[in-house]
Amino acid sequence: MMTPPGLCPTLVRPEMFNSRVYQVAHPSTHSIIKRFIDIVGSIVGLVILSMVFLPIAIAIKLDSPGPIFYTQERCGLQGKPFKIRKFRSMVSNAEALKSRVKNEAKGLIFKNENDPRVTRVGNFLRKTSLDELPQFWNVLKGEMSLVGTRPPTFDEVSQYKEHHWRRLDVKPGITGLWQVSGRSSIKDFEEVVGLDLNYQRNWHPIYDIYLILKTIEVVLLRKGAY
Structure with a gap:
């Protein structure tokens, strides 16, 4: 089967052409108010990014060899692929070393509280959520929202069960109900999905x-971040 234009290859299933993915739009996806909040919030976020970019970039370079940004393709609203960028918080060959780290x-999520691949600067960036700042560009472009669901990777989506697909009915967000309910301390994917779907309902x-x-509040108090 050919992949429909603009759809993540891993998202194609035989029943998708007649599925709710193409027929049902969550109210948040066409809310003018939500988009206005996203634009205002992303501009504020990008202003903050412009002020801290240089010191963060220098710190990353001095601490660990490799690029300043970590770039990865993720699946967004209704499976549309987009590139997400974060300040790099791990060693440059982190993906190659992943199999050596205990999950x-x-x-369908990977977490390790003391992941040895995380650099010293990266540890600080994660605890303060500064590594997330580049994503405000994705919000301004309309690929993400300030609030939504955690954007999944291709590998994750390829293993989705039926109820997991509903997570893609809204735009992925920089934050969400999962973010304020425990962040990295939530280690059960089904709990993450439950929070994402609860957000959609409410x-x-x-x-x-x-x-x-x-x-x-959560970021300032550094609750559940690692």
Whole structure:
């Protein structure tokens, strides 16, 4: 089967052409208010990024050889692929070393509280969430939202079961209900999915604002980040 233009190859299933993925749009995907919040928030985020970019870039380079950014293709709204960028927080050959690190999570996510691939600067960037700042560009472009679901990788999506696909009914977000409910301390993929779907059921622009404010609190207190 040929892959429909703009769709992640791993997302193609025989039943998809008549599935809810193409027929049902979550209200958040066409909300003018949500998009306005995203644009304003992304501009503020990019201003902050411009102020801290140089010191972070220098710190990454001095701490570990390799690029400043970590770039990876992810699956977004209704399976549309896009490139996500973060400040690099691991050694440059982290993917090659992944098989040597124990996965402490359950299901389709990978987590290790003391991952040896994380650099000293990377550890600080993760705890302060500064590594996420480049994603505000994705929000401004409309590929992501300030609030949404965690953007999955191709490998993750290739193993999805039926109920997991509903996560793709909204734009992926820099933050979300999972972010304010434990962040990295949540180690069960089904719990992440449950939080993502709960967000969809309860979505409202005011709910997004609440989660943004809650995220600021969580980040400042460094709750659940590693």
